[in-house]
Each structure stands twice: as C-alpha cells, then as structure tokens.
Amino acid sequence: MPTLLERQRDMRDWVLATAGTPPLPNAGLHRDNTLGGLAAVLAAGFPVTHRLVGEACFIGLAQAYVRHEPPHEAPLLRYGTGFPAWLRGQEVARQLPYLADVARLEAAWTHAYHATEAAPLDAGALATLGDAVEDAVWRLHPSHRFVTSPWPVDRVWRANQPDAGDATVDLDTEGDTHLLVVRPAAEVLLIRLGPGAFALLMALGAGLPLGSAWDNALALDAGFNLEHELTGLLAAQVFTGVELP
Amino acid sequence: MGITGIGLKARHTAELLARRPSLRFLEVHAENYMSAGGPAHRWLTALREAYPVSIHGVGLSLGGAEPLDADHLADLAALVDRYQPELVSEHLAWCRIDGTYLNDLLPIPYTDASLSLVADHIDQTQTALRRRILVENPSSYTAFPESDWDEAAFLAELARRTGCGILLDVNNIHVSAHNVGLDARAYLAALPAGAVGEIHVAGHEPVEHDGRAVLLDTHGAPVTAAVWDLYRQALTRFGPIPTLVERDANIPPLAELLAEAATADGIAEVLPGKDGAHAHAA
Numbered sequence A: 001m002p003t004l005l006e007r008q009r010d011m012r013d014w015v016l017a018t019a020g021t022p023p024l025p026n027a028g029l030h031r032d033n034t035l036g037g038l039a040a041v042l043a044a045g046f047p048v049t050h051r052l053v054g055e056a057c058f059i060g061l062a063q064a065y066v067r068h069e070p071p072h073e074a075p076l077l078r079y080g081t082g083f084p085a086w087l088r089g090q091e092v093a094r095q096l097p098y099l100a101d102v103a104r105l106e107a108a109w110t111h112a113y114h115a116t117e118a119a120p121l122d123a124g125a126l127a128t129l130g131d132a133v134e135d136a137v138w139r140l141h142p143s144h145r146f147v148t149s150p151w152p153v154d155r156v157w158r159a160n161q162p163d164a165g166d167a168t169v170d171l172d173t174e175g176d177t178h179l180l181v182v183r184p185a186a187e188v189l190l191i192r193l194g195p196g197a198f199a200l201l202m203a204l205g206a207g208l209p210l211g212s213a214w215d216n217a218l219a220l221d222a223g224f225n226l227e228h229e230l231t232g233l234l235a236a237q238v239f240t241g242v243e244l245p
Numbered sequence B: 001m002g003i004t005g006i007g008l009k010a011r012h013t014a015e016l017l018a019r020r021p022s023l024r025f026l027e028v029h030a031e032n033y034m035s036a037g038g039p040a041h042r043w044l045t046a047l048r049e050a051y052p053v054s055i056h057g058v059g060l061s062l063g064g065a066e067p068l069d070a071d072h073l074a075d076l077a078a079l080v081d082r083y084q085p086e087l088v089s090e091h092l093a094w095c096r097i098d099g100t101y102l103n104d105l106l107p108i109p110y111t112d113a114s115l116s117l118v119a120d121h122i123d124q125t126q127t128a129l130r131r132r133i134l135v136e137n138p139s140s141y142t143a144f145p146e147s148d149w150d151e152a153a154f155l156a157e158l159a160r161r162t163g164c165g166i167l168l169d170v171n172n173i174h175v176s177a178h179n180v181g182l183d184a185r186a187y188l189a190a191l192p193a194g195a196v197g198e199i200h201v202a203g204h205e206p207v208e209h210d211g212r213a214v215l216l217d218t219h220g221a222p223v224t225a226a227v228w229d230l231y232r233q234a235l236t237r238f239g240p241i242p243t244l245v246e247r248d249a250n251i252p253p254l255a256e257l258l259a260e261a262a263t264a265d266g267i268a269e270v271l272p273g274k275d276g277a278h279a280h281a282a
Helices: A004-016 A027-045 A047-053 A055-068 A083-088 A091-095 A099-114 A123-135 A153-159 A195-205 A210-220 A226-235 B010-019 B039-048 B070-083 B112-129 B151-162 B170-180 B184-190 B225-238 B254-269
Strands: A137-140 A145-149 A177-182 A189-192 A239-243 B004-007 B026-029 B053-056 B087-091 B094-097 B100-106 B134-136 B165-169 B196-202 B205-209 B212-216 B243-246
Touching: A004 A027, A004 B094, A004 B100, A004 B112, A027 A047, A027 A055, A027 A099, A027 B100, A047 A055, A047 A099, A047 A153, A055 A083, A083 A091, A083 A099, A091 A099, A099 A145, A099 A153, A099 A177, A123 A210, A123 A239, A137 A195, A137 A210, A145 A195, A153 A177, A153 A189, A177 A195, A195 A210, A195 A226, A210 A226, B004 B254, B010 B039, B010 B254, B039 B053, B053 B070, B070 B112, B087 B196, B112 B151, B134 B151, B134 B196, B151 B165, B151 B184, B165 B170, B170 B184, B170 B196, B170 B212, B170 B225, B184 B225, B196 B225, B225 B254, B243 B254
Parallel strands: B004 B026, B004 B243, B026 B053, B053 B087, B087 B134, B134 B165, B165 B196, B196 B243
Antiparallel strands: A137 A239, A145 A177, A177 A189, B094 B100, B205 B212
C-alpha cells in the first residue's frame, strides 16, 4: 500500500494534471472541486477581466493559470498576484491588448482592499511644520499601489462595474494612464494623476522630501501646481504622516 | 435564545448590523480574515460586539503528511487572540502538500499511522492556540483499501488522545453514508457523548459521476428532510449543542437563512429533556 505521503502526492498530481488515471474512485470530484473553486476565487478577484473575456474564456484561462501556479498558502485573499503577468503571454491578450493592464489594476485594487489600516495625516501635524514642510518626508498610506498603462484602464474598469450603465471608452484618445490605488478608509479609491502628480507621489513613496519630489514633478510638467495637487490629495486622505528626516 | 448560528457573509453584514436578529453565534472561515486589514475586519469587529464568534479553519491540513505550516498556524493563533472566539474548529482532512495548497478538503486513509500523525497535528494546534479545538468529520466520496479504523472510531480515538472536541457535520455523515456506505446511526452511537462541541447542518446535491449517483456536499442548497432527521437523532444523543446552518454557495437572503436556523431551534425545543419531560420553548 502507498504511504500517506505517496497518496497525497498522487492526488496532487492528478488534481493538477489534464489527463491521467484517477488514483482513487471519484477523485475527479476533487479535481473539479479544486479547479472550480480556485477559478471562482480568480473570477471574484478579477471581475472586470472576467467580464471582458466572458465566462467560458475566463474559466479556461483561470484553470490553466491554476495548473501553472497553484496557491502556496491557504488564505486565498492574495491568490492571483501573478495572474496579470501570466495573462500577458496568452493569446487573448494579443486580441485585447489592454486586458493584462486591467488585470494589473484589479490586483492592485485587491491589495489595497486587504491592506493594513492607518490613520490619515492630521492637519495639525502639517501646520506645526511651517516653512520646513518642503524638507519633510510625506508618508503615503500603506495600502497604496501605482498603476501605469498606455490604455485608459481606469475608464475600462469603471465602465464595467455592475452599476455602470452603457458607458463607452475611447481606447485611442484616453490612454497614457497614471493611477494611485489606495484605501484610506473603507472604500478603495482609484485616483487618476497627471504626469507631474504621478512623479511627485512616486518620489514621496520612495522617501524623498517634498522639495525634491516637487522638482521631479516640475521636470515632467512645467505647469505643475503643487498647492492645488496637495489640496486634492490631502482631501482624499492618501497621506498618513509628515516627518522631518 | 436558540442554539443555532449562521455563517457570516459579506452581503448580509449591513442587515445583521441594523437588525441584530437573535442568533447563538456567527461563524467565519479563518482564512478569509488572514489579512492585515480591510472591510471584513471592520465588519467582524462591529458584529463581535453583538454575537459570539466561531472561527472555522479550512486550510490547516491536519491530515497532511507534511508538517503543519508554521506561518499559517501563527496567523490562526493571532486571529484567535484578536477575536476571542467561543469555538475554534478545523477538519479531519488534508489540503497542502510540498507547499502546494489545494482548495479542497481531501480524504485520508484511517490507519494507525494516520491517527498518530493527525493527533500530533492537533496537539501542536491546541498548544499554539492555548485552547481546545473541534475537529470536523469529512464528507467522503471514496474509501481507502488500507483503512483499518472506521471513521467514527478514528474520531473518537483522536478526541481521547488529544482532548480535542468533535464538530459533528450531520450533512457530511448523510453524504458519506450514501457515497461509501457508512451507517449513520452507528456513527452517532460510536462517538463519545461529551466530545461533540458543535454541529453543522447543510445542503447537498445529487450528481452523477463516472456513471454513479453521488451526493455532493455543496453547502449550496437548503437542508434536506433526511439531514434534519439525522440532526434530531444527534441532538437526542448529544444534547442541545451549538449548531451552524452552513451555506457557502447560492447564498440566499438573510431571512431564508434565519428561517433555516429557526427550524433547527424548533427541533431542539421539542427534544425530550434529561428527566423525560419536554424542554420548554423559549
């Protein structure tokens, strides 16, 4: 008789294979359960990608991805972080060239949704800095992710929400997208940034003080208005602290 | 207050917070809360004020041939610390091998070697959590030729060796009885009366697989009359044990789940008491 370890390896090999002889009667039920369950997890995590390609195509892609990269941990909240990069290499991504970037946005959304909580920047802390504000390091909310794409992936995302109606997206003129994905409170925010604001936040996210980050923004966008951008970002509560290095 | 709880589902959260229906407890899957933050933690923190919590793990792989995942066990311990649940449970099954996690509760053969291994894993878990856990009987679709224990005796021996309790899923007994020929009545009789700490009732679906009729444990349909009948027998033997109406697929409106919970409470209310008299309805 096989050992327990051999039994379990045989079952794993069978469940993840596309052919072969079942190691036990009804083992096919476990294959269906595992692949179906994990495909459903991916469908829940990538609902817009799912909608863009349709149910049958998505399930085929998801099951192929599960076989390629099965989960390595029992919590499935983060399962599929490698799915967008894998998707880029599939035939369907040649037909829908924005698809993998939409999936990347969905992965960033999921990250922000489950990320750690942090209190927003206190306006009083900012006031006490006075003129030293440019020397200060501004901490971005720990849930944040940046997503860039030559395609208007945020507009595609919004147009494919359950309550979106019949919006259309012009893929040719609305591209070159820079996004901040962040969850300061209960809701995940997708904030579209101009190139200057994007450069500013990338620099702040890397730990540069505000003055240097401002220079980065101006280098990309000579008309960049720091006060205007910071007012909007502070209102959205994307910062959690300011401190002098 | 009855004896029945329901699983906490995101779509029911707002209604539960607003209406606070009478429920014995809310049950959550441990793995769905193994994140640093997020709305799910906010909801559970709020509901924790109104209801006792039961944490039901599906991913520890107590029956796995490899050592328990130390990170997973630490995450489970942190979750138990954070929410102070009344009940903590896991499964007599495996789901992880060589670092690959299969999203299923896979069966193990019931041998002496399996018994020692699972008992060690339960000991390790109870030590890490600093409390007793309940271990749930699986739904079976196949029997292993090398098994030399029957499942109920295997569970009873695990409880004796480790001090763990048993989470008795009567739907799983019903499904297994059909699929692999268990005797449901003998199963209940073989479990020690004091060991059962929670009961699950759930729905299943008949399917055909490889030309055979199989009952599939889907948690996706209402509880059947046969399962309610087995539930009545279980309560008669084990007493008014906290019971979960378990629904994980085709989630109905909250009112339908509450109605199923009321059915379970109704069965508990008319059981013969210890002195032979009928217990009073609350």
